[in-house]
Amino acid sequence: xxxxxxxxxxxxxxxxxxxxxxxxxxxxxxxxxxxxxxxxxxxxxxxxxxxxxxxxxxxxxxxxxxxxxxxxxxxxxx
Amino acid sequence: xxxxxxxxxxxxxxxxxxxxxxxxxxxxxxxxxxxxxxxxxxxxxxxxxxxxxxxxxxxxxxxxxxxxxxxxxxxxxxxxxxxxxxxxxxxxxxxxxxxxxxxxxxxxxxxxxxxxxxxxxxxxxxxxxxxxxxxxxxxxxxxxxxxxxxxxxxxxxxxxxxxxxxxxxxxxxxxxxxxxxxxxxxxxxxxxxxxxxxxxxxxxxxxxxxxxxxxxxxxxxxxxxxxxxxxxxxxxxxxxxxxxxxxxxxxxxxxxxxxxxxxxxxxxxxxxxxxxxxxxxxxxxxxxxxxxxxxxxxxxxxxxxxxxxxxxxxxxxxxxxxxxxxxxxxxxxxxxxxxxxxxxxxxx
Amino acid sequence: xxxxxxxxxxxxxxxxxxxxxxxxxxxxxxxxxxxxxxxxxxxxxxxxxxxxxxxxxxxxxxxxxxxxxxxxxxxxxxxxxxxxxxxxxxxxxxxxxxxxxxxxxxxxxxxxxxxxxxxxxxxxxxxxxxxxxxxxxxxxxxxxxxxxxxxxxxxxxxxxxxxxxxxxxxxxxxxxxxxxxxxxxxxxxxxxxxxxxxxxxxxxxxxxxxxxxxxxxxxxxxxxxxxxxxxxxxxxxxxxxxxxxxxxxxxxxxxxxxxxxxxxxxxxxxxxxxxxxxxxxxxxxxxxxxxxxxxxxxxxxxxxxxxxxxxxxxxxxxxxxxxxxxxxxxxxxxxxxxxxxxxxxxxxxxxxxxxxxxxxxxxxxxxxxxxxxxxxxxxxxxxxxxxxxxxxxxxxxxxxxxxxxxxxxxxxxxxxxxxxxxxxxxxx
Numbered sequence: 001x002x003x004x005x006x007x008x009x010x011x012x013x014x015x016x017x018x019x020x021x022x023x024x025x026x027x028x029x030x031x032x033x034x035x036x037x038x039x040x041x042x043x044x045x046x047x048x049x050x051x052x053x054x055x056x057x058x059x060x061x062x063x064x065x066x067x068x069x070x071x072x073x074x075x076x077x078x
Numbered sequence: 079x080x081x082x083x084x085x086x087x088x089x090x091x092x093x094x095x096x097x098x099x100x101x102x103x104x105x106x107x108x109x110x111x112x113x114x115x116x117x118x119x120x121x122x123x124x125x126x127x128x129x130x131x132x133x134x135x136x137x138x139x140x141x142x143x144x145x146x147x148x149x150x151x152x153x154x155x156x157x158x159x160x161x162x163x164x165x166x167x168x169x170x171x172x173x174x175x176x177x178x179x180x181x182x183x184x185x186x187x188x189x190x191x192x193x194x195x196x197x198x199x200x201x202x203x204x205x206x207x208x209x210x211x212x213x214x215x216x217x218x219x220x221x222x223x224x225x226x227x228x229x230x231x232x233x234x235x236x237x238x239x240x241x242x243x244x245x246x247x248x249x250x251x252x253x254x255x256x257x258x259x260x261x262x263x264x265x266x267x268x269x270x271x272x273x274x275x276x277x278x279x280x281x282x283x284x285x286x287x288x289x290x291x292x293x294x295x296x297x298x299x300x301x302x303x304x305x306x307x308x309x310x311x312x313x314x315x316x317x318x319x320x321x322x323x324x325x326x327x328x329x330x331x332x333x334x335x336x337x338x339x340x341x342x343x344x345x346x347x348x349x350x351x352x353x354x355x356x357x358x359x360x361x362x363x364x365x366x367x368x369x370x371x372x373x374x375x376x377x378x379x380x381x382x383x384x385x386x387x388x389x390x391x392x393x394x395x396x397x398x399x400x401x402x403x404x405x406x407x408x409x410x411x412x413x414x415x416x417x418x419x420x421x422x423x424x425x426x
Numbered sequence: 427x428x429x430x431x432x433x434x435x436x437x438x439x440x441x442x443x444x445x446x447x448x449x450x451x452x453x454x455x456x457x458x459x460x461x462x463x464x465x466x467x468x469x470x471x472x473x474x475x476x477x478x479x480x481x482x483x484x485x486x487x488x489x490x491x492x493x494x495x496x497x498x499x500x501x502x503x504x505x506x507x508x509x510x511x512x513x514x515x516x517x518x519x520x521x522x523x524x525x526x527x528x529x530x531x532x533x534x535x536x537x538x539x540x541x542x543x544x545x546x547x548x549x550x551x552x553x554x555x556x557x558x559x560x561x562x563x564x565x566x567x568x569x570x571x572x573x574x575x576x577x578x579x580x581x582x583x584x585x586x587x588x589x590x591x592x593x594x595x596x597x598x599x600x601x602x603x604x605x606x607x608x609x610x611x612x613x614x615x616x617x618x619x620x621x622x623x624x625x626x627x628x629x630x631x632x633x634x635x636x637x638x639x640x641x642x643x644x645x646x647x648x649x650x651x652x653x654x655x656x657x658x659x660x661x662x663x664x665x666x667x668x669x670x671x672x673x674x675x676x677x678x679x680x681x682x683x684x685x686x687x688x689x690x691x692x693x694x695x696x697x698x699x700x701x702x703x704x705x706x707x708x709x710x711x712x713x714x715x716x717x718x719x720x721x722x723x724x725x726x727x728x729x730x731x732x733x734x735x736x737x738x739x740x741x742x743x744x745x746x747x748x749x750x751x752x753x754x755x756x757x758x759x760x761x762x763x764x765x766x767x768x769x770x771x772x773x774x775x776x777x778x779x780x781x782x783x784x785x786x787x788x789x790x791x792x793x794x795x796x797x798x799x800x801x802x803x804x805x806x807x808x809x810x811x812x813x814x815x816x817x818x819x820x821x822x823x824x825x826x827x828x829x830x831x832x833x834x835x836x837x838x839x840x841x842x843x844x845x846x847x848x849x850x851x852x853x854x
Contacts, residue, residue, distance in 0.1 A: 001312060001392075002423050003293055004406025009414040009421075012296045017425035020711055021745045022780045029295035037709035037742060038633060039359040040313070040424050042366025055365065055372040059422070063382065066420040067302050070295045207774075243852030251853035255769040255777060257792045257834070258852050259550070264764050264845020265684035268734050268789045272762040273696060275787055276621050276732045284790040284850060285767065287781045325820050356633025358572070 003027040014062040014076075016040055024073055030065040031075045032058060081125035081236050084156045085114045086149065086163035086179050088172045092132040100171075102134035104145060106152040113225065117162065120229040125236070129156035131179075135171035138178070145175075146182050153183055160232055161187075165194035165224040166201065168216040177205030184209055190235035194224045195250075202250055210235065211250045305419040308386035310409065312402075313367040313426040314352025314393035315343070315360065324393060326351055332392035332405045334412070337385075342371045352393045352426060360426075367424055386418050427517050428606040429656040432498060432599035436525035439476050439558035447594035452526050452558060454590065462589045463562055468578040471565040475807045477529075477544050479556050482804035487539030487812045488838050489530045489576075489635075490665055491554055491678040492583045494523040496591035497660075505661045507642015508581060509588050516656030521595040527557040527678060528590070530583040531808040532564045532575070538635060540671020540838035541813065548800045552839035553678070553846065561807050562586060576635055580666050583677070605656050605690060610728065613698055620698040621731040625685055626650075626721050626750055627658070627844075629675065630667050630738045631706040637666035638675075638738075640704050650705035650720045652728070655686045658702050667738075670818065672794050672834055672841040673766050675738050679839065684846050685734050685764075700728050705750075707743040718749035725759050732760040737843045740768050740794060741779050748782040755784040762787035766841035767851055769793040771833065777851075792841040792849040794818070795833050802828025 003026060006013040015023050018034040034040030035054060043054040065076040089099045091112040110118050111130040118127045131152050138145040153161060161183040163176035173195045180191035194212035195202050202211055212231060214224040227248045234241060243258060244251040260267065274281035299305045316324055322333045340347065343364035350360035350367065365371045368389060377385045390409045413421065435450050442453035456474055464472040477483045496504050500518015503510035529542070542554045549555035562582055566575040607613060629638035631646035638645045641662055653662060663680040686702060693699040703724055706717045725733050733754055737747045751761045763785060767777025773793055813819040818835025834840045841849065
């Protein structure tokens with residue numbers, strides 16, 4: 001799905017998901033590794049503050065990914 | 079009842095000549111021509127070749143739409159129950175013409191179609207999903223086997239008989255997986271396969287590994303502070319009560335929801351209906367899958383321009399790749415028209 | 427280690443005043459049996475029902491299937507860590523009510539329970555249409571937390587199966603199977619030239635209704651380890667999951683693991699069966715890497731020439747499957763995997779979420795999305811409307827007349843990836 005959105009709309013699509021190998025295989029170009037399958041953009045185990053902090057950190061990484069030129073599939077792990 | 083068969087061949091098999099006559103326009107003859115005679119014999123009275131359409135390979139190749147239309151008209155006139163084309167063996171233009179006319183006849187006339195080509199004929203990759211292509215050797219020396227195989231398969235299709243796996247029925251697969259019960263259990267088959275592998279013997283895998291498509295990355299966003307960003311998910315986050323009845327698995331559609339009034343996803347307004355992961359966390363706080371709360375905060379802070387008013391959601395478990403592709407295309411179109419600059423997609 | 431399975435054949439099941447096995451009929455005292463389950467205060471209501479092969483009966487939604495077994499020698503009760511005390515299993519003698527099965531059924535916990543039809547087009551798709559089933563239908567007390575309900579229902583199935591086996595264990599067995607295999611060292615010395623094979627039993631370890639237990643330990647908190655095959659046959663593994671119904675390894679499947687049985691059959695003749703490596707399917711990438719590296723290392727240290735790898739579930743575990751295959755193949759250990767495919771309802775989709783070129787030996791357990799038309803059944807045990815929520819079903823799956831058009835996904839065990847059935851897929 002990620003690949004087709006990017007292909008059709010011509011805009012960067014950043015995928016945040018835990019299973020990076022699958023993202024690579026299905027062709028996502030900008031990948032941000034998620035926290036865990038049931039909560040990719042959060043960390044509920046870390047309490048309210050910890051969860052919010054983690055979410056912000058991942059979204060910042062997503063913003064970095066979408067503003068970076070890439071020529072091939074790239075994983076943004078920081 | 080005798081089935082009405084129409085046969086499509088090229089100028090060479092019609093005895094008109096070789097390359098010198100490859101530009102000949104389509105023509106129609108009653109009854110059999112060339113290899114059609116043997117086809118007729120093999121039908122053993124169950125079917126009759128009522129007509130033959132002949133077209134030059136270069137004429138078809140250089141005027142595909144026109145040639146197709148002309149041939150379809152001629153085929154139609156015979157009121158066929160089935161169209162048989164070729165065999166084309168490894169002849170490239172002939173193979174493409176056979177594949178094309180079969181695909182068209184199948185689609186436009188609603189009849190079964192059968193042709194026969196060598197596996198590497200370019201016509202195979204183009205048309206194998208739209209017709210039945212019996213596998214042949216690479217030259218016309220294979221005619222003696224090709225015709226009977228075509229006839230056997232044709233009669234099965236005409237009589238609506240259940241077909242076995244493609245390789246048993248002698249045709250090149252149409253790219254579809256179908257369940258069959260084997261003689262042995264999966265465990266037994268696995269053991270046999272492993273032993274062959276270890277001994278260096280030839281074995282046949284039951285599924286070849288696919289190669290996934292990749293696309294060129296889109297250009298980056300130039301000015302984040304002015305950008306409109308959309309968030310989407312395949313984690314099955316939907317408004318409470320799942321108003322669009324999106325399936326928990328094998329999703330057939332996606333939902334488009336207006337979040338312009340929302341600053342946070344809570345168990346009251348949203349929930350997870352994805353069947354493939356432990357939903358406890360998502361139902362407690364849907365933001366851990368679809369990050370609306372922090373996106374709103376950052377929008378207010380001016381980190382980026384605007385959060386798009388719609389979110390797009392579906393469930394990603396068991397979702398057929400074909401569906402996922404069409405969702406992506408549809409969502410992409412929407413976002414493009416709405417002037418969205420970038421997308422964050424979360425997946426579970 | 428030497429294990430005898432004393433199989434007493436069950437050809438029918440009936441209610442009676444005394445629970446016993448007589449002339450191959452399993453008689454069950456309904457009140458007594460209900461009491462065994464109803465002891466758990468988490469249930470507001472407990473009903474028991476019977477379902478026999480060939481009957482026009484549908485059971486829905488099913489969570490687990492358990493084959494009634496109990497230790498005769500070399501252990502107490504059955505299922506160490508649950509009904510039995512913490513003790514090793516796999517030796518001595520075990521009594522088996524062969525042809526009987528306990529099924530647990532109750533209002534939907536999550537989306538991935540399944541159904542069983544005792545006759546009709548769905549019946550060839552799992553072994554439970556051929557067993558004499560005692561079905562527990564247990565409702566939770568109001569507001570019972572989901573994890574607690576799952577645990578109670580899981581344990582109810584185990585308890586009832588032990589009660590049945592216990593009441594019948596004096597009956598003489600119809601046949602005795604012997605599973606005898608020494609230590610790895612002993613077997614290597616005896617069969618130095620036979621190819622050494624091990625087995626990765628991948629198990630879903632991903633949370634609520636997605637857990638598996640080894641000697642009572644929740645496997646998501648362990649690391650892969652090596653067990654003697656007898657331990658698998660003797661109840662060391664218990665299922666706490668539904669995954670999607672089609673590719674769940676029920677507790678019944680574990681004690682009847684067809685890969686273990688097949689490897690045992692060929693042990694000492696064509697192969698040297700080293701043992702079983704129960705392993706995880708983690709929800710985080712680091713966990714997947716950890717399990718698969720440890721699996722490969724275990725295989726390597728054991729000197730394995732080949733590995734059979736079974737998956738449980740589809741989707742993200744396809745990545746673990748690929749990693750297991752690749753890491754072993756890269757170290758010269760040959761692999762064959764058994765997995766199902768999610769090829770779409772029309773069969774034309776890519777069946778795996780992930781792929782790797784090294785996975786050259788693939789045995790297919792079928793297409794989970796394949797559609798099947800099932801007629802109405804005269805009797806329904808459980809809650810028919812739940813098909814709307816099951817994976818493989820939809821809100822329009824159940825028709826007014828009781829017939830359903832659903833995916834194979836919703837039938838328990840239909841595409842079981844231990845290779846239990848003869849189902850597979852071919853290209854058409």
